[in-house]
Amino acid sequence: MFLAKVLTLFPEAFPGLLGHSVVGRALQQGKWQLAVVNIRDFATDKHRTVDDTPYGGGAGMVLKPEVVAAAIRQAKAGGVAHVVYLGPAGQRFTQAHARRLAALEQPLVLLCGHYEGVDQRVLETEVDEVLSIGDYVLSGGEVAAQVVLDATVRLLPGVLGGDASLHEESFDLIDPETQEPLVEYPHYTRPAVWEGQAVPAVLQGGNHAEIAKWRLAQARARTAALKT
Secondary structure (H helix, E strand, C coil): CEEEEEEECCHHHCCHHHHCHHHHHHHHCCCEEEEEEEHHHHCCCCCCCCEECCCCCCCCCEECHHHHHHHHHHHHCCCCCEEEEEEEEEEECCHHHHHHHHCCCCCEEEEECECCCECHHHHHHHCCEEEECCCCCCCECHHHHHHHHHHHHCCCCCCCCCCHHHHHCCCCEECCCCCCEECCCCCCCCCCEECCEECCHHHHCCCHHHHHHHHHHHHHHHHHHHCC
16 A cells, blocks of 8 residues: 655644545545654754754754654654655656656655755765755745645545546646657536637537547647747
8 A cells, every 4th residue: 555654844734635635535545544754753852953053154944864864764664665855956746756656665755844954964865866846945845745645646546536537637648649748638518608618619529539639739739838
């Protein structure tokens, strides 16, 4: 079973949105498991200090290496786990990353940074990879952790109730000619006309070959627009 462990200074943030919709239902049904670890529990002084000023000066605080390392090591519990630090200097998280994480046989440990981040020595010795959800700065890694888990968990077998829909979603939709991933084509539902705007006629005609051609053309156009 897929097991995710989140290391955070704000355990009350979880499961958050992960407790709702299809991902939350899958959690309740035991199709995946979530464990939340409070990093502050690994502080060793009476004030439960988890951070300190950075060497070299500068604003902000840095999470202490001995505290974070202890949290990671307990999360591994003497076994094997894949540890991901969520930070702006990481590789951009993509659908390909989500597919790879969903296929893990060992637990996934997500380390949420805060303040100015985590002491680099911990990243070099205890972390397997660093992922970023975008080129912007968040107050902490908790939101990023929920993004990564939502994208990953929904790919697990049985979470969406059927695997067929996965192959027509953005970035899992593949151009049959170039084999490149495409964003998804537009969707419409009833009524056929809403506020003067009609559903494209091809979608109402019942010709599945023409519908497939239209959808592929739309997906290609959307994908090309994102690259400009």
